[in-house]
Amino acid sequence: MSAFKNPFDDRISLGPCSCGQPHSQAEHHAADLPAAVDSETLNRRVIESAIMRAVFPHDGERRNFLRAVGGSTALTALACFFPFGAIEAMAQEKGPLEKTDLKIGFIPITCASPLIMADPLGFYKKEGLKVSMIKTAGWALIRDKVLNKEYEASHMLAPMPIAISMGVGSSPMPINVATIQNINGQAITLHVKHKDKRDPKQWKGFKFAVPFEYSMHNFLLRYYVAEHGLDPDKDIQIRVVPPPEMVANLRAGNLDGYLGPDPFNQRAVFDEVGFIHLLSKEIWDGHPCCSFGVPTQFVKENPNTFAALYRSVLTAAAMARDPKNRPIMAEVLSPANYLNQPKTVLEQVLTGKFADGLGNVKTVPDRADFDPFPWYSMAVWILSQMKRWGYLKGEVRYKDISEQVYLVTDARKRMAEVGLTPPKESYRKFKLMGKEFDPAAPDAYLNSFAIKRS
Amino acid sequence: MMRSERAKAALISVLLFLVFVGVWHIATLPKESAMAATSGADAEYAALMGKGAEKSGGFPAPAQVGKAFVTYLSDPFYDRGPNDKGIAIQLGHSLARVGLGFLLAVLVALPAGFTIGMSPLLMRALDPFIQVLKPISPLAWMPLALYTLKDSSISGIFVIFVCSIWPMLINTAFGVASVRRDWLNVARTLEVKPLRKAFMVILPAAAPTILTGMRISMGIAWLVIVAAEMLVGGTGIGYFVWNEWNNLALPNVIFAITMIGIVGMALDGLFGRLQKLVTYRE
Numbered sequence: 001m002s003a004f005k006n007p008f009d010d011r012i013s014l015g016p017c018s019c020g021q022p023h024s025q026a027e028h029h030a031a032d033l034p035a036a037v038d039s040e041t042l043n044r045r046v047i048e049s050a051i052m053r054a055v056f057p058h059d060g061e062r063r064n065f066l067r068a069v070g071g072s073t074a075l076t077a078l079a080c081f082f083p084f085g086a087i088e089a090m091a092q093e094k095g096p097l098e099k100t101d102l103k104i105g106f107i108p109i110t111c112a113s114p115l116i117m118a119d120p121l122g123f124y125k126k127e128g129l130k131v132s133m134i135k136t137a138g139w140a141l142i143r144d145k146v147l148n149k150e151y152e153a154s155h156m157l158a159p160m161p162i163a164i165s166m167g168v169g170s171s172p173m174p175i176n177v178a179t180i181q182n183i184n185g186q187a188i189t190l191h192v193k194h195k196d197k198r199d200p201k202q203w204k205g206f207k208f209a210v211p212f213e214y215s216m217h218n219f220l221l222r223y224y225v226a227e228h229g230l231d232p233d234k235d236i237q238i239r240v241v242p243p244p245e246m247v248a249n250l251r252a253g254n255l256d257g258y259l260g261p262d263p264f265n266q267r268a269v270f271d272e273v274g275f276i277h278l279l280s281k282e283i284w285d286g287h288p289c290c291s292f293g294v295p296t297q298f299v300k301e302n303p304n305t306f307a308a309l310y311r312s313v314l315t316a317a318a319m320a321r322d323p324k325n326r327p328i329m330a331e332v333l334s335p336a337n338y339l340n341q342p343k344t345v346l347e348q349v350l351t352g353k354f355a356d357g358l359g360n361v362k363t364v365p366d367r368a369d370f371d372p373f374p375w376y377s378m379a380v381w382i383l384s385q386m387k388r389w390g391y392l393k394g395e396v397r398y399k400d401i402s403e404q405v406y407l408v409t410d411a412r413k414r415m416a417e418v419g420l421t422p423p424k425e426s427y428r429k430f431k432l433m434g435k436e437f438d439p440a441a442p443d444a445y446l447n448s449f450a451i452k453r454s
Numbered sequence: 455m456m457r458s459e460r461a462k463a464a465l466i467s468v469l470l471f472l473v474f475v476g477v478w479h480i481a482t483l484p485k486e487s488a489m490a491a492t493s494g495a496d497a498e499y500a501a502l503m504g505k506g507a508e509k510s511g512g513f514p515a516p517a518q519v520g521k522a523f524v525t526y527l528s529d530p531f532y533d534r535g536p537n538d539k540g541i542a543i544q545l546g547h548s549l550a551r552v553g554l555g556f557l558l559a560v561l562v563a564l565p566a567g568f569t570i571g572m573s574p575l576l577m578r579a580l581d582p583f584i585q586v587l588k589p590i591s592p593l594a595w596m597p598l599a600l601y602t603l604k605d606s607s608i609s610g611i612f613v614i615f616v617c618s619i620w621p622m623l624i625n626t627a628f629g630v631a632s633v634r635r636d637w638l639n640v641a642r643t644l645e646v647k648p649l650r651k652a653f654m655v656i657l658p659a660a661a662p663t664i665l666t667g668m669r670i671s672m673g674i675a676w677l678v679i680v681a682a683e684m685l686v687g688g689t690g691i692g693y694f695v696w697n698e699w700n701n702l703a704l705p706n707v708i709f710a711i712t713m714i715g716i717v718g719m720a721l722d723g724l725f726g727r728l729q730k731l732v733t734y735r736e
Contacts, residue, residue: 006714099525108700135537137696141606148604175530244700263667269703338714344504355502 095304097128102291102309105145105154108210108339109243110262110349111153111182111290112155113329114370118316127308133338138242139212142171146295153309156293163214165296165405168391174296177374177406178310179317181290185267185349185368186217186280188224190257191250192273195358200228207243209249209258216280216289218387223285226451227433232307232389233453250274255374261289262349262368263341268357270345275357276360279367284432285373288378299407310414313372318420320370326350372415374406377427377439384442390453398442475516477698482515514705523712537697539689541710545717547689551607551682552675555668557616558672563619564664567626568652569659577627584624592678594619596685610679617678618671625667629660661732669725676718691717 005188014040049059073373107114116133118124124131134151136142143164145151161175190289203225210217223234232238240251246264249255258264259280268274280287299306302448330346333339339346348354354368379402408426415422427439437445446452530542547616570577592613599609641651683692691714698706 132536134688137685137693137698141600141686146608148600148605148606244696247702248699266704272503334535335538336697336701337535340697340703341702344502344505348502353502355499359496359499359501361496361502413544 014222014405015134017264028052036331038041045160047389048176049316061068063262076289097305097307097308098302100128100130102129102131102152103134103150104131104307105134106150107139107142107155107243107261107342108135109290109366110263110339110346111185111261113350114179114181114302114313114317114320114332114372115155115292116333117320117329118312120332121319123312123315124309126393127312128250128310129305129312131309131312135338139215139293142348145173146175146293147173149295152298153178153292153294156291157212157215158291158378159214159219159286159386160212161217162379163294163386163391166388166392166401175405176291176296176299177291178237178294178306179313179372179411180288180374180378181292181317181370181372184284184290184366184370185262185285185370186220186259187262187287188221188257188259188277188280189246189250189265189268189274189357190252190277191255192275192357194256197373198277200230203256203396204235205237206256206436207237207239207256208252209239209246209260211243211246211260213391214386216287216382217259217261219382219389220280220283220287222389223385223432224259224278226449227435229451231451247273254452263339263345266345266354267341268439269355270342272357276354279364281364281366284430285366286369287432288375290408291374307414310410311418314414314418314420317372318418319369323351323365372411372420373422374408375426376412377404377408377430377437379406379425380442381430381437384437384446388446388449389450393443396442398439442447461620479516507612514708518705519708522709526706526709536688541713542689542696544689544691545696545713548683548691551610551690551716552614552679553670556618556672556675558611558615559619559622561577561669562615563622563667563671564626566657567664567667568624568630570623571630572652572656573628574631577631584620587623588620590616593681593685594684600686602688606688610682610686610690613682614675614679618675621666621670621674622664626653626660626664629663629667630656632663658734659731662729662734663715664733665729667723668720669729672721672725673718676714698711 008307019270038219061200104115106115117135136145136154139157139160141158142151142154143160146154147158147164147170156177158176158177158180161177164170164172165174166172189451192422210221212218218238220237225232225236239255241255241258243261243264246255246258246260247268250258251271252266256276257274265274265276269276270334280289289310294306294309320329324415327347327350330343330350334341334343334346349368352365353361356362376399380398383392383396383401387396412422429436446454526541532538532540532541533543559570570580595613595616596609597614600606603609603612637655638651639657641655646655679690680692680695683690684696685692687693687696691710695707695710698710
């Protein structure tokens, strides 16, 4: 993992992890696994590496520079310009933690990567938190366990905190979105027997699965088929199936396809039961999928713990964004304690070089990405779709609800603390399948659709 | 004579098992033609599809399942984080849940069954309720339990409680109600106090029926715990099955199924012993 190597050593590369040395991948990772290094050194290394990479975008230049002047001189020279110590102190500044033992729920999908990675990489520990990551059987159970306060915080689908806060599909309980977990990274997978039915118009009567009613998957699938003239409530059947059970159901012929989270799209390809029809980024490039949800009550009662948790997840997200770290992420996430999936499958999802199940190898580096910034405009779009499909009735206070649930201000503050640069604005326009969405006029957007329930 | 019969039965059991494994082995032999057809295609694609490497495709061969047995049984107590624990720990969690739920059910069902059995009036009055509640699948209670009890592990125990209470209640009531009239009459002529009558006459007389009820309840509880844990997750043998199902790792699932069977057999055997202890000849 290049982020944890000593950046002031001219012998090592800050480049990709597959180093070409004649040792096994396992040995390589054993030597590199950051768990072996104490977390403080690790933290400093991450910061130093980030700066060195910024100063020398080309690895060769850095090495030449270091060879010429020596590592320690380079460190001193750079320290004049960059206050390493101050950045480090800022990253570690924390008030007394109100609570250190936390339970966080997750669904075993790659969307949860930042939340999970923070555990084996020691980012929680570094902040003084003792976090147990609890694998959970489905989204309904995540909702119930958060409502029951069995989990202090949880991996949630981006629309879930909005729905729960409004009391739609559950008893109301205010929940905040601290960060978006991941963007893109979903796909429409169809059963192999439908290889010749690539046009959605041929999908009448298909049985599709989505992970939950209040999921981006549901809204994106509905959007996609509706753009092709199918009514998602009449022409196809949409069922709720927990992500881990999707492949088994596809194999059994219970489903014709699903818009599901990875690794289960790639897993269907790997097991030769399905093919990837479309990556979700082709519907909306940069769409949010999962979020890091924390009950408002917990945020208010434990501000320091929340801040510490926030920082650990953001640090992990920053690490997960770097394409160089993706292969080792696949390695760390693959054991039974986390995702319990073959490493090849995870690698294909995370690196974006994958088999599509139709005999092609595709390279889409941004197939899955981990941008933590919780744009208000994402929440507004979600609300517009909840209204479009009849989950919400009557007047919707788009702006109020979005700004109440999504914690943009906090995200800015915490992102700055861990050395990330958050965007300046909180709303932005984006395009889905070529059609622009303006967060300032959601109702006009809604009225422009022919197929809708409201 | 008896001994040779038993030896013969054991021999046939072993033979049947060997035949079963043999047929299974032959049925799951890898198909050469399928492998050859794909190896000619794009090598990179094949690598990404996991060709050539060990893969979960198809039904697992007995050797693979055997390997799963060896791996899990050689280290039954490992603990690699909250979501990956050894098989003994998982079974322990399941047994603890079943034990607790079952114990609670005993505490409620035995006194209640006794009361109902002694009073024909009560039995008739409560009968419709019992008949309605009895056939409800215990898992159907789960959403309600999660919502009201607000705790997933207590909900799991509650589900076990609900499923194991009915056979015990009904059998206890039936056993108590059908104690021989003569014995009760003898007790009455000897002017035995009611409490003494209950413990010295009725309880021993009804014990075999009560134990049968408990045995049935335990069987059902063990069936239900697997489903309940698959639903709620976290720990237990049911969660183990679910977790391996996610990975479509059938050898591990088969291993878990076998363990569930063995533990279930042991529990049933235990109650069989207890039953023998209280059986009497009239």
